[in-house]
Amino acid sequence: MPKPTLPAFRPFQLAKLVDRIPDGDDWLFEMKFDGYRCQAVLSGDRVTLFSRSGLDWTRTFQYLVPAFEKLTKGTASIDGEVVAIDTEGRANFNLLQRSLKLREPIVFYAFDLLEENGEDLRSLPLIERKTRLEALLGERAPSDPIQYSTHIVGHGQQVFDRMCAGGHEGVIAKRLNARYQSGDRSPTWLKVKCTKRREFIVIGWRTNEQGEDLRAFHLAEEVDGELVYRGRVGSGITDRERPGFLGAVELIEIDEPVLTVPREERKLGRWIEPRLIADVAFTEITEEGTLRHPSFKGIRVRE
Template sequence: MSEAIPTGADWLFEMKFDGYRAQVAISGSEVRIYTRNGHDWTEQFKVLLPPLKALTKGSVLLDGEIVAIDKAGRTNFSMLKTGIAAGIPLKFYAFDILEKDGEDLTRLPLVERKAVLEGLIGQRDGSDSLQYSHHVVDNGQAVFDAMAAGGHEGMIAKKADARYVGDRTTGWRKIKCTKRQEFVIGGWRPSENGKGMASLILGTYEEGQFVYRGRVGTGFSDAMRHKILKQMEARRVEKPAFASVPRDIARKAHWVRPELVAEVAYAEITPDGSVRHASYQGMRADKRASQVVLEAASDVRNAASGLDPELGKEIAAAVGVKLSNADKVMYPGTEITKAHLVAYYAAVADKMLRHLRDRPLSLVRDTNSDLAKTFFQKHQLPGMPTTLKAGQLTKMKGTESRILWIEDLSGLVGGVQMNTLEFHVWGSDRHSPDLPERMVFDIDPDEDLNFSHVKQAATDIRDILATIGLQSWPLVSGGKGIHVVVPLVPEANWNVVKSFSQNFAELLAKTEPHRFVANMSKARRKGRMFLDYLRNGQGSTAICPWSTRARAGGTVAVPLAWEELNGLDRANSFDIFAAAERAQGPEAWIGYSTVEQVLTKRMQDVIRL
């Protein structure tokens, strides 16, 4: 896991090598080289043997990394794979010593073990295949800056007084300059012609579950694809090992036992936990699949966004909500807890309450914290926090309706206490329930459509509305689509607004049937977008701006300015960390709360079929 850089003289900093972790056992001229899984790879790394055989007449057990060095002086994992097969020069960087001449050194502080190790290896020419891994005491930021400037993968921070422990501990921190890590291969997608492999389907293990992490389809030569496909064919299974896989990915996939481990470079991890712009680097035979977890930089992100879970607990107490099980993880495969969500809503409350306060709402609550069993709640249930308000109103048709609403931050926190992951709101205030203050066009695309189609649809809808005199603003839903939101002066009733929105959707479906449908049937939506006007009836709701979603990764519905839309490649671009940071900036919907526009008869006549 990438972590913040520690400070103090009790920390040592070393280069993070991009290679194979190995232990070297030496007894006189006898040398054995073992991978971290205990496999004897002496033969594969025979190019390293000469200096190791001459190191001592006694016995030692060394810990270190086997690497290949490229022309720029950087460790290169892809070149290492080639080097093993071709016998090109490799290097072993020793960074620890566990035993010397029968004496167990593992109980000594790291700084003392390294002194023994340095004395053993001594100063060596840079061309020698055996090297001592030097370190710097304190001054970790300077070391990190040097590693980043040199294009290296990162550094390792180690407690100077730590005893030797074979596994990673809090006294040993990996701090990366680049974004790359191991992923387990859970399947593959075939090429368009049905032959060969187009991309690998990746996963990691999180709390005992095999979690989908996206795909990688670049970085392969033809020979690599053929070799990997042969390895996967030998591991074919009928059903995926993943806890869940997006349906559009699963539709054409072939599944394998999750045993193969691949090194992958990527641009970022998306809010739903998938790799973006991934590139294959090579296979890792030195690491067990069960050891592979997502190396998310959660500590850094918490600090950057201010979403401190301890602060969340304090906020809950301050607004009078008893937050039970505050450390419960709310999104599988993440570290987002209930306390994180409280901190998030505190960060966005000022902007969110403008769209939420005093509006009848529906809550989407999670039952098992696995996103698999959520349910809607529209009225008061036993045990609900008092900071969530409950009452009744009379609808246009004369029926009484029980409602919930929120007045301030304490209501949002009360919702979090109830495991609420989504806040959906009416388009009207509860005091004037018959007169909507907004109209929403929800663009819901077929799963196979690229997000570029959704963005173009949103801007086209904006432009058509503008020609008849209505301004609109975009909301990325945190899921697949975009909401085009039209603020209204509350004069026309729900029947007028729903009729207008339905006519508008049906007009687009008739004039551009290859792009739009006005029928919610998924069968009719194939290759097209459903323009959902049903949000505009009394009692219907739409996701509130700044609300979290009950979707993987803790994504958020975020308001945008129109000019920002082109820069996004998905509707779930913002998780709670990114959204909280964004909320501290200027308002995106400039003019939304001050524009005065009504649905005139002329507007209704223009779009009526």
């Protein structure tokens, strides 16, 4: 008997970034994973794993394939996130990148079921899709590379506070009864990030190609008595602020940076005396030593 047709890739629903947790018991809350979005499409032991843009990443996520091959004799299309978990139980993006290169253990956290045995489930309420997904996955040992993404209904602020206190990236809030909206960043899925916030020394600025504007600040941090480069921040600097900032940094411009800066940053870089301090929110410091998802919050004169 021929096997059922492998389901086609379906565009992902995306979450809208907001800065407040929604209220009410018509929302459920899941952990925001720090990994790669992935769609697993199955037909018996045939498995294809798609990236967020619809690329076939089955070879990249090869570690997961044997577990998916045993999941069902029918068909399924599962939305989830591929992550690597560090020793403290947190999803760690840097660890994930290393794991993919070395083909080390990774985990697929499944949070939505888009198709099952030929039935398109996207018009069903989310809570029904999650119930069917949990039944499909069944009991999972902690060591299993496929895990069900659990949720809590209501109590959003408490969930968020616990996630941030535990060092996690944030939460995803989803309306219980919402349909799955492929290809859409809709208000029925919201993401709220936990962010770190620190002050960094401004060592220069990045211009545009014409050298006429301020597009970002180059940042550094003092570590064990030495300045360490932390990348640059442009997000959060408004067009209204740029002319004033440009006038200020031009007054303290110097020919060379006060520390070693990556070669690719020197082309459009201009450098200043380290007299200014920038207030910056960010999610983490990468293995390369630069800020991930930095956002500018303010600036002051260094004391």
